[in-house]
Amino acid sequence: MPAQPPKALKPRKTPSQPRSRVTVDAIFEATIQVLLSQGMVGLTSTGVAERAGVSVGTMYQYFPNKQSLVYALNERFLTTLAERVEATCAQMHGRPVAEAAEALIDTYWAAKTERPELTRALYRSVAELETDALLHAFATRVDKATTDMFCRASDFSSPDASEVNVLLTTVIYGSVRNVFERGLGPEEILGLKSELKAMCRAYLATVGK
Amino acid sequence: MPAQPPKALKPRKTPSQPRSRVTVDAIFEATIQVLLSQGMVGLTSTGVAERAGVSVGTMYQYFPNKQSLVYALNERFLTTLAERVEATCAQMHGRPVAEAAEALIDTYWAAKTERPELTRALYRSVAELETDALLHAFATRVDKATTDMFCRASDFSSPDASEVNVLLTTVIYGSVRNVFERGLGPEEILGLKSELKAMCRAYLATVGK
Amino acid sequence: MPAQPPKALKPRKTPSQPRSRVTVDAIFEATIQVLLSQGMVGLTSTGVAERAGVSVGTMYQYFPNKQSLVYALNERFLTTLAERVEATCAQMHGRPVAEAAEALIDTYWAAKTERPELTRALYRSVAELETDALLHAFATRVDKATTDMFCRASDFSSPDASEVNVLLTTVIYGSVRNVFERGLGPEEILGLKSELKAMCRAYLATVGK
Amino acid sequence: MPAQPPKALKPRKTPSQPRSRVTVDAIFEATIQVLLSQGMVGLTSTGVAERAGVSVGTMYQYFPNKQSLVYALNERFLTTLAERVEATCAQMHGRPVAEAAEALIDTYWAAKTERPELTRALYRSVAELETDALLHAFATRVDKATTDMFCRASDFSSPDASEVNVLLTTVIYGSVRNVFERGLGPEEILGLKSELKAMCRAYLATVGK
DNA sequence: AATGAATGAGTCTTCATTCAT
DNA sequence: TATGAATGAAGACTCATTCAT
Numbered sequence: 001m002p003a004q005p006p007k008a009l010k011p012r013k014t015p016s017q018p019r020s021r022v023t024v025d026a027i028f029e030a031t032i033q034v035l036l037s038q039g040m041v042g043l044t045s046t047g048v049a050e051r052a053g054v055s056v057g058t059m060y061q062y063f064p065n066k067q068s069l070v071y072a073l074n075e076r077f078l079t080t081l082a083e084r085v086e087a088t089c090a091q092m093h094g095r096p097v098a099e100a101a102e103a104l105i106d107t108y109w110a111a112k113t114e115r116p117e118l119t120r121a122l123y124r125s126v127a128e129l130e131t132d133a134l135l136h137a138f139a140t141r142v143d144k145a146t147t148d149m150f151c152r153a154s155d156f157s158s159p160d161a162s163e164v165n166v167l168l169t170t171v172i173y174g175s176v177r178n179v180f181e182r183g184l185g186p187e188e189i190l191g192l193k194s195e196l197k198a199m200c201r202a203y204l205a206t207v208g209k
Numbered sequence: 210m211p212a213q214p215p216k217a218l219k220p221r222k223t224p225s226q227p228r229s230r231v232t233v234d235a236i237f238e239a240t241i242q243v244l245l246s247q248g249m250v251g252l253t254s255t256g257v258a259e260r261a262g263v264s265v266g267t268m269y270q271y272f273p274n275k276q277s278l279v280y281a282l283n284e285r286f287l288t289t290l291a292e293r294v295e296a297t298c299a300q301m302h303g304r305p306v307a308e309a310a311e312a313l314i315d316t317y318w319a320a321k322t323e324r325p326e327l328t329r330a331l332y333r334s335v336a337e338l339e340t341d342a343l344l345h346a347f348a349t350r351v352d353k354a355t356t357d358m359f360c361r362a363s364d365f366s367s368p369d370a371s372e373v374n375v376l377l378t379t380v381i382y383g384s385v386r387n388v389f390e391r392g393l394g395p396e397e398i399l400g401l402k403s404e405l406k407a408m409c410r411a412y413l414a415t416v417g418k
Numbered sequence: 419m420p421a422q423p424p425k426a427l428k429p430r431k432t433p434s435q436p437r438s439r440v441t442v443d444a445i446f447e448a449t450i451q452v453l454l455s456q457g458m459v460g461l462t463s464t465g466v467a468e469r470a471g472v473s474v475g476t477m478y479q480y481f482p483n484k485q486s487l488v489y490a491l492n493e494r495f496l497t498t499l500a501e502r503v504e505a506t507c508a509q510m511h512g513r514p515v516a517e518a519a520e521a522l523i524d525t526y527w528a529a530k531t532e533r534p535e536l537t538r539a540l541y542r543s544v545a546e547l548e549t550d551a552l553l554h555a556f557a558t559r560v561d562k563a564t565t566d567m568f569c570r571a572s573d574f575s576s577p578d579a580s581e582v583n584v585l586l587t588t589v590i591y592g593s594v595r596n597v598f599e600r601g602l603g604p605e606e607i608l609g610l611k612s613e614l615k616a617m618c619r620a621y622l623a624t625v626g627k
Numbered sequence: 628m629p630a631q632p633p634k635a636l637k638p639r640k641t642p643s644q645p646r647s648r649v650t651v652d653a654i655f656e657a658t659i660q661v662l663l664s665q666g667m668v669g670l671t672s673t674g675v676a677e678r679a680g681v682s683v684g685t686m687y688q689y690f691p692n693k694q695s696l697v698y699a700l701n702e703r704f705l706t707t708l709a710e711r712v713e714a715t716c717a718q719m720h721g722r723p724v725a726e727a728a729e730a731l732i733d734t735y736w737a738a739k740t741e742r743p744e745l746t747r748a749l750y751r752s753v754a755e756l757e758t759d760a761l762l763h764a765f766a767t768r769v770d771k772a773t774t775d776m777f778c779r780a781s782d783f784s785s786p787d788a789s790e791v792n793v794l795l796t797t798v799i800y801g802s803v804r805n806v807f808e809r810g811l812g813p814e815e816i817l818g819l820k821s822e823l824k825a826m827c828r829a830y831l832a833t834v835g836k
Numbered sequence: 837a838a839t840g841a842a843t844g845a846g847t848c849t850t851c852a853t854t855c856a857t
Numbered sequence: 858t859a860t861g862a863a864t865g866a867a868g869a870c871t872c873a874t875t876c877a878t
Contacts, residue, residue, distance in 0.1 A: 040336070040337065041337065044871085044872060044873080045872075045873060045874080046840095046872070046873085047872095049840095054838085054839090055838060055839045055840055056839085056840070056873090056874080056875095057837090057838060057839055057840065057874095057875085057876085058837080058838055058839075060873090060874070060875085061837075061838080065873075065874080066872090066873065066874095123336070124336040124337075125336075126336075127249070127332070127333040127334075127335075127336035127337065128249065128250065128333070128336065128337065132392065135390065135391070136391075136392070139391055163400060163404065164404075166393075166397065166400075166401060166404075167401060167404040167405065167408065170384050170387045170388065170391070170401060171380055171383070171384050171387075171405070171408065173383075173387050174380070174382075174383030174384040174385070174386055174387030174388075175379050175380050175383040175384070176383070177383055177386060177387065178379045178380075178382050178383030178386065179379065179383075181344065182344070182345075182348055182379070183341065183345070184375075188375065191372060191375075192375060192376060192379060195372065195373075195375075195376040196376065196380070198412065198415070198416075199376065199380070199408060199409075199411075199412040200408075202408075202411040202412045202414065202415045203407065203408040203411045203412065205411065206407070206411045207407075229862070232862080232863085253846085253847065253848080254847075254848060254849080255846095255847075255848085263863075263864090264863060264864045264865055265848085265849080265850095265864085265865070266849090266850080266851080266862095266863065266864055266865065267862070267863050267864070269848090269849065269850080270861095270862070270863080273849095274848080274849080275847090275848075275849095458754070458755065459755065462850085462851060462852080463851075463852060463853080464851070464852085464861095465851095467861095472859085472860090473859060473860045473861055474852090474853080474854095474860085474861070475853095475854085475855085475858090475859060475860050475861065476858080476859055476860075478852090478853070478854085479858080479859080483852075483853080484851090484852065484853095541754070542754040542755070543754075544754075545667070545750070545751040545752075545753075545754035545755065546667065546668065546751075546754065546755065550810065553808065553809070554809075554810070557809055581818060581822065582822075584811075584815065584818075584819060584822075585819060585822040585823065585826065588802050588805045588806065588809070588819060589798055589801070589802050589805075589823070589826065591801075591805050592798070592800075592801030592802040592803070592804055592805030592806075593797050593798050593801040593802070594801070595801055595804060595805065596797045596798075596800050596801030596804065597797065597801075599762065600762070600763075600766055600797070601759065601763070602793075606793065609790060609793075610793060610794060610797060613790065613791075613793075613794040614794065614797075614798070616830065616833065616834075617794065617798065617826060617827075617829075617830040618826075620826075620829040620830045620832065620833045621825065621826040621829045621830065623829065624825065624829045625825075646841070646842090646878090647841070650841080650842085671867085671868060671869085672868070672869060672870075673868075673869085681842075681843090682842060682843045682844055683843085683844070683869085683870075683871095684841095684842065684843055684844065684870090684871080684872080685841075685842050685843070687869090687870065687871080688841070688842080691870095692869075692870080693868095693869070693870095
């Protein structure tokens with residue numbers, strides 16, 4: 001997915017040696033911690049380095065600037081998310097569309113809900129970055145997987161699977177984000193999720209059969 | 210909607226004299242301009258003041274700090290948005306749910322799409338503010354209007370209009386936001402919008418009749 | 419005593435008309451209030467004007483700058499103090515030195531202790547002003563009165579009354595100030611005062627008889 | 628003596644590395660220089676840093692704000708002063724009170740007179756700080772030493788040495804300060820000092836024998 | 837390679853003072 | 858003469874980034 005991170009945001013070296021790997025992981029974890037406790041505003045390079053137990057200098061060895069840190073963090077999570085979605089899609093090949101859609105909802109929902117606070121923080125962090133390229137790369141990659149899944153659904157023969165795909169993903173991704181924006185309670189969330197599935201089902205029943 | 214802006218964000222004085230009014234408006238407009246051209250990162254107090262053609266000091270007479278400026282801006286737009294939604298809801302009283310939902314989509318969509326770049330900028334600006342209270346106040350206000358509209362729909366007798374309302378609004382608001390996130394083209398957007406309507410129709414057809 | 423207030427500190431107009439008098443008094447009172455509640459740091463021209471119920475503009479009509487305000491305030495108090503000391507001195511003409519010294523202590527002490535917080539505030543305010551001239555003028559004026567008193571004491575024939583005067587006044591004024599610096603309690607203060615008198619008596623008994 | 632500097636005034640890091648030590652000393656010296664030449668008003672962070680030959684940033688690594696700088700400076704001088712007084716007191720154990728008092732006068736006087744301009748500047752600087760705690764700690768520490776000295780004087784058996792101590796120290800410290808306030812000339816100062824001693828002697832001769 | 841002291845450009849913010857109304 | 862909106866110089870402070878050790 002890296003897909004050309006705006007040059008300045010590329011990590012400096014890809015850690016291969018075990019020591020480096022540990023360092024980088026510590027930095028990532030520290031970034032998350034600071035992000036959670038202080039938000040983007042409180043995310044200072046010194047603060048992260050301190051929390052990670054390394055010196056600023058060391059940190060700059062791996063990340064050329066502060067943004068690259070957050071960028072890499074988002075990249076990491078988006079990559080994981082993409083992989084999970086792809087896995088789901090692979091698994092759902094040849095199944096009915098409705099089921100496929102529901103599975104997509106479940107997977108995406110779960111991924112975003114596991115660490116809700118982190119999800120919130122990342123959603124916010126994106127606003128301050130030049131992440132258009134990153135998000136676009138993610139969208140493209142995932143769209144391919146989902147479109148594919150819908151195309152090959154057992155009961156689906158829409159001439160334009162892509163259109164259906166755009167609708168479903170927009171609605172799903174958007175709804176999830178809105179849930180975080182509104183700060184709904186756990187029960188409401190569950191209800192919402194099942195209604196969303198119902199909605200998708202209802203829609204698919206009227207389309208491309 | 211003001212709903213207790215976190216004290217530090219409250220404007221300092223409400224301009225009463227005509228000279229003040231002009232000044233404040235200039236500041237607002239300048240804020241928008243800067244937000245559009247430089248984003249939240251480039252939004253400096255000096256920058257805004259300069260663009261507004263006033264001195265920093267003047268700006269600080271009306272806004273106790275930079276954030277309050279953006280806060281006020283969001284408040285303004287959300288208030289307008291709420292009013293438009295309320296107007297639509299009032300107009301749709303007693304009409305079929307499907308029509309009501311479509312009208313809501315049209316209104317919300319239009320409001321957000323008129324100045325797309327500004328919408329993007331505001332979406333982003335929110336991430337750096339303590340706007341939870343503001344957003345919550347907006348949600349509450351608008352939810353009341355929409356729930357009411359759905360309750361009184363001619364063909365609607367759902368025991369739980371509120372649940373339907375949450376679903377529809379989440380889906381609609383979320384989808385719109387996602388459209389901006391993805392940077393879809395105008396055509397795709399139009400297609401998406403009509404599909405979204407179809408989806409809502411399909412869903413409502415299966416519910417509460 | 420004005421004795422050439424450093425040009426920039428001279429009040430702009432001496433209020434003669436009754437309206438002006440009221441305004442100036444209100445400003446003085448406001449200055450004291452602000453000084454007491456916020457200290458020198460919190461003493462802003464806007465703050466004082468507001469508290470005085472006049473506009474900044476009006477205030478600047480009477481005081482050309484912030485310092486002149488504090489300067490005038492100190493001048494006022496020093497003048498009153500000088501008058502009280504002079505009165506005491508006049509009254510003590512021809513009395514024994516010891517009694518004269520004690521009377522001086524009582525007068526000075528009383529004057530500084532009546533509004534202790536204000537005294538503290540003024541002591542501090544002086545530090546930030548170009549008040550050397552003012553203080554010098556005060557010292558000269560008062561020294562004249564006290565020296566005179568000591569010279570004419572019934573039992574005093576020191577060849578150098580001036581030297582005695584310097585010692586006594588230095589000790590008295592200094593001690594009073596130190597009392598405020600240390601923040602002694604009321605009882606300690608009383609004890610201290612009577613001991614100070616005893617000390618002066620003891621000293622005078624060994625001198626110039 | 629640190630005695631809990633009001634948290635905001637505590638130095639940020641205590642320099643351990645030699646480079647740091649040099650830096651901090653340079654900053655201190657620069658602070659003194661600026662204080663002497665421009666007074667508290669002219670003491671700006673940039674000014675001090677410039678004079679110290681370091682960047683503002685460096686200065687802020689050691690002192691969280693401007694005040695802490697002056698605070699630390701006062702602390703330094705008060706500590707030295709306390710040490711000198713203590714040394715004198717230790718040395719005067721078992722000697723006659725009068726001698727002890729004179730020694731105290733000499734020591735305190737010398738300490739304050741060595742760099743008169745600096746003394747003046749520090750006296751003034753205190754007015755703008757939250758130094759009550761600092762001064763109180765100093766007073767307590769020094770009072771202990773002097774009281775002790777008086778208690779153990781060979782010819783002293785006052786039931787309340789503490790009261791005598793308060794009087795003497797108040798008179799001495801206060802007089803010294805007053806000398807600076809009045810701007811007396813060197814000759815007057817010498818005369819004053821010897822008279823002050825005479826006064827103390829006279830007083831002690833009437834007490835607690 | 838790691839460290840962390842030093843840098844200084846860049847921001848926010850205040851407040852004495854002016855001046856058009 | 859009074860008002861208070863506007864001014865803008867001045868100053869405090871932060872923090873990403875560098876580089877000597």
